[in-house]
Amino acid sequence: MKKFSIFILTALLSSQATLAQLDRSRYPEPGPAPEINIGDPATFTMPNGLRVFVVENHKLPRVTYSLVLDRDPILEGEKAGLTSLIGEMLMGGTTTRSKDELDEAIDRIGSQISVSSTSANASSLKKYNDQLLEIFADILFNPSFPQSELDKLKRQLISSLAAAKDDPNSIANVVRDAAMYGKDHPYGETATEETVARIQLDDVKRYYDTYFKPNIGYLAIVGDVTVDEAKALADRYFASWQKQEVPHHDWPAPEQPAANRVILVNRPASAQSVIHVGYPFVLKPNDPDVMAASVVSRILGGGSSGRLFLNLREDKGYTYGAYGSIAPGKLTGTLNASASVRTAVTESAVHEFIHELQRLSERTITTNELELAKAAMAGSFARSLEQPATIARFAINTELQDLPADYYKNYLKNLDALTLDRVNETAAKYIRGEGLQITVVGKTDDFADRMNTFGSVQFYTITGDPETKRGATDMASE
């Protein structure tokens, strides 16, 4: 009987809950904001100069090692493509293991190892930690650089370059950078069949001997490992790595075009035009403007609430997505905005890109936009902390980019403190609607004759060289 009445009572309560008029016209009130805690990694420097960052996280039984080498950009020149082969060459065998043996050893413990010219990563389950590190160190410190591997990789790279000739996005990136920085600049050069063919084993060895040095290295150890364990492991596997002075390279900051330049690449098969609009400028990662610039960047073209997305996709339906960003850099900062649009609206889309850049430069950011961008960035920051590697990344970035020591600790506070005036001032300083490089890869026959309304038109080849036959003068006379 008692049970029965309780049942009735519960039924009554729950039906009342549903009957109570729910006000759907407004959003529920949020709970109190959770506290965001940013831990500190344990940090130490080895006698050979290697900086090590350890983040203990025992949630999953796995460990990850990430090594970054901080060197200046280098010009590969007539051997362009060299650096893209370094990682695979290191994975191509050691003095005691053939490539087959190496591959087998990595897979046998279900681990992952990857290497590039400026980074190396290894991860596995905790129980294979020692085996993983032994293999990782073998790859990094005892490479055998077999000629057969180089021959194979060169052939693959040449094949990849051929494949990229039909990928409009690859073409757009290559041509944009070549036109913006020039081919005699590390950011503008392009690998070709000819440059790859010139790469010799000695080039690989020389690169390795010059740049694979602990004194420019940052090693993050993240996961199911204690700080003491990590110290012992670093000591065992990385202490004998010999330090050596690494050369510096200075590069001129790219020139900012005074007037618009339109760079066209004809790809007759294109169903869409790939458009990039942008320009280089000076903005170093540790510049005090960076935080405000990233808010401006977000408002311009970050995610689905950026002005570019709202205009070109949600309002006009020209594209599946239009995005843009301001990226600070030690050598050069860049603004890049891009979208793939159907051929017929190429000209209109370019017009909208310029319009949005111009508008953003005119102190038009509203309080709503600012609040939205701040919230989105704060949220993204908080979500990134779910991955333990983030804390190591923060610490390494702080050193690599010479950021203030408490940059990440104060990130949310400083973000929140940005005023409307400050972001509009920053937008006015870095955003402009002229002096743009407009790069378009598409079926140019359909729109080329109208592109000179935006600026001088120059056709480029898919490998980033100005076309001699169809130059700016030809266009003007057409």
Add this chain to the structure above:
Amino acid sequence: MFINTNPVEKHYTMNKTLHPLIFLGLLLVASLTVSAQNRIEFKEFQLDNGLTVVMHRDTATPIVAVSVMYHVGSKNENPERTGFAHFFEHLLFEGTENIGRGEFMKKIESIGGTLNAYTSNDVTYYHEVLPSNYLETALYMESERMLHAKIDTVGVETQRNVVKEEMRQRVDNQPYGTILKETFKRTHQKHPYHWPVIGSMDHLSAATLDEFMAFYNTYYVPNNAVLSIAGDLDYAQTEAWVRKYFSEIPRGTGPINRPSVTEPKRNQEIRDIVFDNIQLPAVIFAYNLPPKKHADSPALDMLSTYLTGGNSSLLTKEIVDRQQKALAVAAFPLDLEDGGVFLLYGIANMAVSADSLESAIDREVSHVIAEGISETDFQKLRAQVENAVVNQHASVAGIAESLAEAKTFFGDADEINKEMEKYDRVTRADIQRVAAQYLRKEGRVILHYLPKSSQQ
């Protein structure tokens, strides 16, 4: 996908550009879709209107993932109206009776969250990750979307254009972008997996507002959905909020079309040439798979790892490294609810013909069928699986998705805790058996992708 997940373009690097298999609806693919070793605890309940709710608590980070998996994909569509499920993936961001046009995205971002969605042949999945103090907000918004999404001419017209551009960007303008479409057209001649998830632009153009409304009222209903929530939450409070916002949504009454057709077994190989805007030929091998729930699925998954998972895998070692016939090879089971496709492809190295690449791969596959795999290789495979198992579920978003999938496809969210067992049950002999049974030459589909320039 509703929006690009990584809009920031990457600079060209070797091998990075060569991933032709980034098609629509492929997000369900991971070569080893297995669960974590650590048990994922969860709570589950059902509302009277049929909505199933699964919750997982993890307070490590103050964020929460909220997602709804609707059990509707391209296979539920009317053959004269293909692309509806994917189109709704776009439409359902347009707004609701109470959430204005364009506000859905904006609101999620303004509370520090992120959102996206995807559509496959079987399901449509909407998901958000946000600071945990906004859990109630996200639940309210998902309930709005389920109760009364606003479907009007403006939204339909805009999204029609957006979807057309999505198709141009991801299929037409993408080298090898038609592989899935061309494959399923031939592997599934009777079953509705026949048509691509993105559907036909003609169908979308011809569809009326009433037709869209009817589709919404039939499929986007509580009894056809799983609400999955994972992260920094309180079970009782979350349940109370779910009841508050979702209880009043009426159960759907429209007839849900679940195709019952079984794709007839073919005993003839189908072989075709597709000319594309590419430089390097590609060869695609496609084999029909049993339904997702079939006991052979884990073995087939392991077989795909044996073939192309890791640098020491059979085809990577033999075809890419030693013979250098391919620039890349990949194998993976697209294991769909009613039986998908085991896809194996190779992109030819310079100056290697499709024929030569095909026979080289064929030789290796035939060898597996005839001889099986060595004990050493089998042990290696198990280590690879174990590693994948642990790496799964490293995020609350991943956990929410796995729970939703398990509930939708297996009727049991706890399936995610049983996956390791399923892999453990696979024997070395099973690998050879499933290779022999499913990777038969008879009945398979072979496509040669050739450069248009070679077309006479």
